[in-house]
Amino acid sequence: MTFDQILTASAALHDHLCPRQVLGARIGVLAGRILALDLPREDKRLLTIVESDGCAVDGISAATGCRIGKRTLRVEDYGKVAATFVDTLTERSIRIAPHPRARETAAIYAPEATDRWHAQLLGYQRMPDEKLLVWRAVVLTATVSSIVSQPGRRAICQRCEEEISNEREVYLGSTLLCRACAGPAYYRSLPDSGLPDGKRLSQSSDNLDPAHLH
Template sequence: MGVWAGELLGLELPQKGKRLLVVVETDGCFADGVSVATGCWLGRRTMRLLDYGRVAATFVDTQSLRGMRLAPRPGLREQVQQGRRLGQRRWDAYMEAYQELSAEELFRLEWEPSLDWVGELVGKPSQRAVCAGCGEEVLNGREVRGEGLVLCRACAGVSPYQPAGRPPGGR
């Protein structure tokens, strides 16, 4: 998936810089595979995780501002299983098919019509604030401002995590 995205965007992968941004929609081995193929990593701020539980990723060329979302074609697993040879292990059938099928046969491609959402996702690197609730540092413009206060998302009640001793949404 990552290799094909690089071809479509005209980028040499795995990248050494930070031109490509990838947004993966599930964690685990899928995200690791995308990292290895593209050179995009959470720690380098070139990958973001929006955990929707879907094996899909959006690839954004941050220079040309072109992007696409790739996901396995619906029914692909079932198609592979129907073609499985007698006695062939399920995972072996997947590996064989994934190596033989073209990228167009494997993935559904949707070019992103607008990438306005990317700026919010990336945040504001090097921006720092201190939460008035818990005293912790908040990075990259992720603080919540209101009523004269600067709060982290947890103290502002917009996070599933809540600081100890505080009710959800409470200060």
């Protein structure tokens, strides 16, 4: 895949091309080069952990073939355009982020651009890696096998009775819970939330105060 083909694929996910997609695509391409992996991949050998959602992720996805639905892309939302790429065969990992001065440098590589947005759009395509990006080898603080888990691993939360995949259950004492019931969850059920046919939703998905378990 040429870089232009990657950008076309990214723009198709995004309905336009923007500087952050170019940045994401460059990050993904560099990851493949450093890890010596052919990209984009059809298989699950490369695991990508992105540090925000948004435009750059479409570029990273187009370049690497990693997708959330394929379980090869995860979001650790630090609000950063940065990503870590893990060769799950060797566990070699590299974290790549934009160079702190990439925005300013872009203008030098796109003298014809009439505004900063176009300077970044073009400059990010032309800048050498070391002017655009910074990267370093890292090790994950969780094992790849615990992140990826095994197909078919399922548990049932003892409180809300919802099914939990990929070993994401937690134990409070001997009670097996989903992370929402173990809390804190990202949502709280409303007491009077009703279904369209008038049935009440179960209250059981309300967050459980762990203190009440013992």
